Amino acid sequence: MEHLGKDGSALAANLRTLCDRHGSVAAVCRKINVNRQQFNKYLSGAHIPSATNLRIIANYFGLSVAILFTDPDEFRTLVDGNFFHAMATARQLPEFSRFVSSMIVENNADHNDIVGVYDRYQFSSIYKGFVLKSAFCIYRNKEFLQHYYVERFPSFDDPSKIEYVFKYYGFCFPVADRLFTADFEGIQSNEMTFGVYARVKRNSKKFMFGIASGVAANVFRQPYSTKVALHYRGPGLLCREHLKALTVMDRNDPAIPREALQYLGDGSDMIQMS
Structure with missing residues (x-):
């Protein structure tokens, strides 16, 4: 020992x-x-x-x-967020097993160039015209690349309070210089989202730009498709410091990376079903 x-x-x-x-x-x-x-x-x-x-x-x-x-604070964030239990439950579903059976990471690549923590930016479907900043993490678990991310929406009446929290967890599939994602919302348990991203190699900063689409299982959340920018922040798992920074931002906020805002545009091309 x-x-x-x-x-x-x-x-x-x-x-x-x-x-x-x-x-x-x-x-x-x-x-x-x-x-x-x-x-x-x-x-x-x-x-x-x-x-x-x-x-x-x-x-x-x-x-x-x-x-x-991993760091105990980061580990507790995963445990308290129920991500481990949710993924264990998902693995037991025969439909889910068939879905991922052909997507297992079979090569020996560590994918260390993409695992870690990201700031995630997209235009909000709840706060129209504002940019949602969420926290996104990719990590390796046995033969899979998995991810989870957290969204927090402040209250309209009192921005110091949180009105909505959404937590997504799922799998990543790196294919042909693209990253495909499939995930499930774990609080309301009524939405699946899918994404495809490509890395930006011409910039010294690490970005992935792509598109995410989501469909809820009820009529209260509209289906959507929108541009998403992922900005790499470092290795590891999400911790309290990352979660404290989650919010909705004015698109003119200088804290939004210039590259991310240029990619997102003005939000006019966000697709929603009315």
Whole structure:
């Protein structure tokens, strides 16, 4: 066994988070067939699991080994946002399994050039004429590239308060220098959205420009199609700092990257069904 360093401390904290949300530690140990005394050492930060036990633990919780070592604050954001549970539920659906069966990332490419956190900009369908800034994250989980993103809309009456929150989670499929996405809204659970993006290679900043379309399962949210700009901010998962910055912005706000605003235009080409 290796003694824990910084990454091992993160592992210990994340294991405690998972066990808190999965019942008793004893039940987890029985399920994964790991000695309780040894598992307590993992939870306390005294030891790090062997490579074999890491895979067993990761498989039990439906995660990749790499995600177990992520920053604890970022990890809790994923757990509290129910992203792990939602993706585990989706994987159990036979229709979903058939959908992704031919889309598995089978090559050895790490796709490190696209995984990480992005600012996501698009014109808002709720605040007409304003730009919605959301937080978007791509990460690798076993044989899949997955993503999730969060939208927050301030109240019309009191902008300091949040009126709406939407959380989307899904899969990414890099094909022929394009990134295809399919995701599901996890709070109202009534919308699917799809996107296709291309990276901008002529700029030193990292952008992906594309189009997203969404259709809700009821008449209260209109189907839409709109341009989307993704601005890469760095590696890792979403954390509280990213989520605090989510809002709706005037299109003349200088905080919006010039490249993103040029791509988005004035929003007049946003397609909505009336």
